[in-house]
Amino acid sequence: MRILYPRKNHNSNGGSMPGHCLGFCCFPICTRFLLPLDATPDMEKIEEQFANLNIVKRSSGTEEPTYLLGIDTSKTVQAEKGSLVAVLCSNGSIRIYDKERLNVLREFSGHPGHLSGVRFAHSCDCVYSSCTDGTIKCWDARLASEKPVQLFKGYPSNIFISFDVSCNDHVICAGTEKVEDDALLVFWDARINSQDLSTTKDPLGTYSETHSDDITQVCFHPSNPNMVVSGSTDGLVNVFDISVDNEEDALITTCNSTSSVSCIGWSGKDYKQIYCMTHDEGFCWWDLNHLDTDEPITRLNIQDVREVINVKEGFLDYLIGGLYHEKMDKLFIVGGANTGIIHLMSCTTSGLIHMTSLQGGHVAMVRSFCWNMQDDSLLTGGEDAQLLLWKPGAIEKTFTKKDSMKIASSVYQRVRVHSSDSYKRRKKQ
């Protein structure tokens, strides 16, 4: 990997924002001829799957009320040990659960600092979090030790409010709050070096010129370890190739959401699209395939989703995040109502379409979710302190009952067919 030079030491023309790649994100919404593909059998299948999501496990299990603000699951397959779930709590600690039973296994704290954000490594069961003490901490989620196995130190006065780990676990990138005109992206080498066994690491470098306000989101590409996208309250979503030496050249493109960015993610085949949500419930969707073409890169731009979405029952009060369904090659948006109902919407270039709502789970705002592509399960966490595991059909008692009724009715049918057969036969005779 190349060293990322701090932009401040880099001699350049001194302009504040590279302007050459701005401005193409304001194309009108494409509402032309392309019909959404929602009528395909695949779409019906997934709609049914979403509609069939049942709660299979609930964990409330805390005496003191806490909001569940972030969820991630371990990515390694250690079948005999089971998957782990890490949950960021509003009191600034991270709880580790086993995924099937939702038992609390252990807890990590940044004390006296507050933890923000939670992310598992891809190749081991390490869990990362940013801390208000100006560090990114990394724990081994299989160990009860309260001490982080790695500590990534920022520069003095850095307050990290976002971060991510590259898909090969080589690089950590964290975004800061704006302090004295500086909003930084700070990078570290996250590899464990057998020569250097120290557990504390200093940054490789920073990007300092592409955002002018708090960097609320950092998200690495799911398969290209050099691609990272950042989002900020300045409304900009910046896409970087960090294998390029300096910040200005590394910046591939800037998309303008025109509002404070609250969530970003990658979507589409080979993950060449980016979507973004804003703090005032706006939604933008861009296609990087069109960067070098005359096609507009904006696939969809909705100023306020609450005003345009047609929810079958009830209201949409807020957006939570997106999930790209690889098997279906479809982007879905998850939102909710203040009562705790979760709304699932599918995303097309002509708009968002409400598919189904998950009720009977949360009783307050849902703040976090994590979709598992392997078994199509969904974990949700909310302001009611509940962590819920949803799965399509299966296990729930009601299903078992329905299932046995089905068997009963098919037995009944066979009997009936048989008897009518014999009746006919008897008649002929």
Ligand SMILES: *[C@@H]1O[C@H](CO)[C@@H](O)[C@H](O)[C@H]1NC(C)=O
């Ligand atoms: C945070 O909340 C959890 C559960 O409610 C509790 O076990 C833990 O001790 C709290 N942590 C801090 C740092 O207060």
Ligand SMILES: *[C@@H]1O[C@H](CO)[C@@H](O)[C@H](O)[C@H]1NC(C)=O
């Ligand atoms: C983003 O768009 C808004 C609204 O159109 C505009 O005021 C702002 O200057 C744009 N930001 C940049 C950096 O182009």
